[in-house]
Amino acid sequence: MSDSSPLQSALGKVRAHGLRYSAVTVINVVIGQVLLFAAVRLFSWGTTWDTDTAWTVANIVSVSIGTLPAYYLNRMWVWGKRGRSHLTREILPFWGFAFAGLILSTLAVNFAANLTEVKIVANIANLVAFGVLWIAKFFVLDAVVFGRGHHSPDEVDDEGADTVRHTTLHP
Numbered sequence: 001m002s003d004s005s006p007l008q009s010a011l012g013k014v015r016a017h018g019l020r021y022s023a024v025t026v027i028n029v030v031i032g033q034v035l036l037f038a039a040v041r042l043f044s045w046g047t048t049w050d051t052d053t054a055w056t057v058a059n060i061v062s063v064s065i066g067t068l069p070a071y072y073l074n075r076m077w078v079w080g081k082r083g084r085s086h087l088t089r090e091i092l093p094f095w096g097f098a099f100a101g102l103i104l105s106t107l108a109v110n111f112a113a114n115l116t117e118v119k120i121v122a123n124i125a126n127l128v129a130f131g132v133l134w135i136a137k138f139f140v141l142d143a144v145v146f147g148r149g150h151h152s153p154d155e156v157d158d159e160g161a162d163t164v165r166h167t168t169l170h171p
Contacts, residue, residue, distance in 0.1 A: 035062035
């Protein structure tokens with residue numbers, strides 16, 4: 001029987017991975033916002049698309065591209081995972097969150113674009129939509145996707161025992 005409460009367990013997870021997870025989030029927010037800003041300018045310039053279409057396509061492009069570095073930074077730097085990624089245990093759940101964020105952020109960006117002509121409002125709407133998923137995503141990634149006991153096939157030795165490698169990336 002464990003002496004730790006669910007709150008203590010959650011705080012332990014935050015202490016173990018929270019700072020790096022937050023750093024990856026900051027990196028990904030910067031990447032996503034730059035991509036969104038550039039893509040909406042690109043799709044608004046020289047096209048006959050209306051504002052909604054330009055923002056929607058820009059958001060889809062920025063989220064799709066931004067998910068790649070987010071996945072690998074989370075997997076390798078936050079949770080110390082190496083080797084090949086596992087499709088159903090790692091990639092699909094991670095991309096599921098990205099897809100949920102894409103849907104929420106696209107709805108939020110379209111709403112904001114219809115609400116005002118001030119471009120920064122759509123960027124803020126994008127951030128708020130992804131912020132809604134941020135905390136839940138941390139605990140799901142830790143408990144189900146990358147956390148202890150969830151290892152890639154090449155991290156299991158010949159006898160089937162987990163051989164977790166906790167390494168850090170150095171800049």
